[in-house]
Amino acid sequence: MGIRKLDLHIGGAWVPASSRETLDLVNPATGEIIAHVPLATPADLDAAAASAVEGFATWRRTAPAARCAIILRAAALLRERRETVAALMSAEQGKPLPEARAETLRAAELIEWAAEEGRRTYGQTIPAPDGTRYLSFWEPIGPVLALTPWNFPLVSPARKVGSSLAAGCSCILKPSEITPLSATELVRAFADAGLPAGVLNLVLGNPALISRHLLEHDAVRAVTFTGSVTVGKSLSEQAGRLMKPALMELGGHSPVIVFDDVDVEKIAKAAVKAKFRNAGQVCTSPTRFYVQAKIYDAFVDTFGRHAAALRLEAQGEGVDTMGPVVSERRRMALSELIEDARAKGARVVTGGKARAGAGFFLEPTVLADVPAKARIMSEEPFGPVAVFNRFTTIEEVLSAANGLPFGLAAYLFTANLAAARQVSHGLDCGIVGVNSFSGSNPETPFGGNKDSGHGREGGTEGVREYMTLKFIVEGTL
Template identity: 40%
Template structure:
């Protein structure tokens, strides 16, 4: 399936879309490859010539119209997410709200792409810095947030004056189609937004090799991100990469343990643990580790697992059987190295891809789960003694996306905040993400930021102009 230059393109090649909760086919889409991607890039390149010159308020008005349409279709959009992704419907509705909020925010930010007047060192010169759109932006989005990841990338690009060619994840193409239907209905000019669904390798190679693509933004695994960066080196593209994570969640003995346990529930088990900022390592101070483990295990055992379309479901399926097997391997490895399962720990036999929400006490740094991103509903509890120790262990990761800390000691909170090597830190806050703030990591968790005024920067270039008057 492709949406190129304002028109939908159907092909004879079809791929089915499956519901991970039931294994049922919920639809099919036509797929495209290199040739269609070239056409999309060319359309975006041509439309960039006019889109970039429109006043920010005019670009914002198109985006605001798309926001209006998305809000009117919010229930439909959420249902599509749940059917192809599996997350509970309440979470899907939250994702739709978040995704729309990003588009609405940048519809306003389109008016605020400011430059600078620089004080001159000579009386006969005037110095300025112009901020202009970088050009055509290629975007590749993941399956775990199939709606909001698209709007979070497209919104700042359009606001800055860029045009877009987007490739969504193969597991969740229907949400992408829904988004582009809304842009089409909003009357966004032909070629400004383009969609290509199909062969990942063929589409990716066209995006990375094309000299007409000036910017590439990607959310996904670190391994794929590195490959895209290598492939883009020849054309010196600007890159934004939101990659893997391995978030530590630190709980000190002075923390409100009830609040901390609820925080782990929200961070770890949302979307069945399939989020890049999901808690991967729960560090609990030794004096309260046993008490906290029992508390968390009790809460986790009360979670309802099932088809996200059903009432009262807290945790949906994993995206596919491969994800289930990976989670199971991590749990088995932890158990073989001394970990004790306090709750869950098993694959749920069904037609879907379900794994029991799991708590493991006595986790150690020798376990795979201590270094590999599980991307599933497993909370391993590590114990620690001192602040210095836990900061060192928390930072001992090649990832640096998000970290969390629960404490009622203000001095300790400031110390942890400053010392954690992560792009996002939540202090007594398991859900720190918001549209007006920057989202992004350091180390091998990526480069660039999404969200707030900071999200515009990667779609803009700075042009210095010096005018001599005499």
């Protein structure tokens, strides 16, 4: 596709950054440079903030039905442009084309749900003493700073942009500097759908500079971030000092509890598909597997067999494929975790090696009998590595599952309804999949507890995160 030149989107126009400095954007499957990413300067960021203020003044006065129509047109354009967007996404992030197409359609679904939910932000009429009326209204909070990660370069921006715009807010979107192409196409779809100038602005560049400068800016009224726990805590601290609401969707290390009454072949095959989607670079990825002792060996062997059968490629059309990890730095970090686990006694069932040649490919890796002292048992691997241990009792496995500061997602598989209810209510996390690896849908709330963040995206709660409740008393003279 050649080396692309990217621009910022400020005030309804595509404009170059003030600085000529750029970052190289690398295709993780080939190692080739595919784009130059501009570095926004403080002056560019101030322009984006001023534009968002003007856009908010217009957008908040736009009727919810009219806002909904424009947002739905943007979603329709994403659907029409699915092949173009998917090719860009696969090139910048490395996920196979079928996954990139699915992500494009999921992004459109998220936007569509938010658009319609923006028409249902009902207030209340509250019973009051004679002669007065008590009224409550949900109103848009103001310009929102949206900071999004590289692992889902379209879905994550779509969640934040769709919901904040549906609430009546303007938005400044800063996607990951590693994966800006998909977000650029999202902004292009909104612009082509007729979104008023200034309602959605796109800035690219240094994440620390951009987040610090814009969060401190008086124009920005709220921040939403998806990314690491460390960065999320820093942003939350900054937002708290400024008394600005912060929606944080942070890391995870999801436990999977498998009881001995399941169909081993069926559940192991489904688990492999869930684990190695996006090369395991998913915050809700099933990672720590706890399998009841009676079926432990059979389950680990079956899981390992299906994992070993995956083919490593990015832009192929096969369904049993896995792409590269996003960078050499990520691959090296994962290799260190694998070697640490091996050195401390873990058994390598399959994988464990970086593939020679171009790209940042790492074999699907399965580690069994992993001791608690191994780093990977407490550090989120965020890659194609699954770890296995056995358990006997519910009390034992709940203690292990809840033993980390993460609390995003967890999964359990059993035909025993009583056990399912006991475990699902005993897990300390925001999302629990019972006999299912599906935990992220447009209609449902998405988010975690503890170090995994606070606030919820999606569902009826998603739009309200970008609104503030106003109470009005109407008296009589």
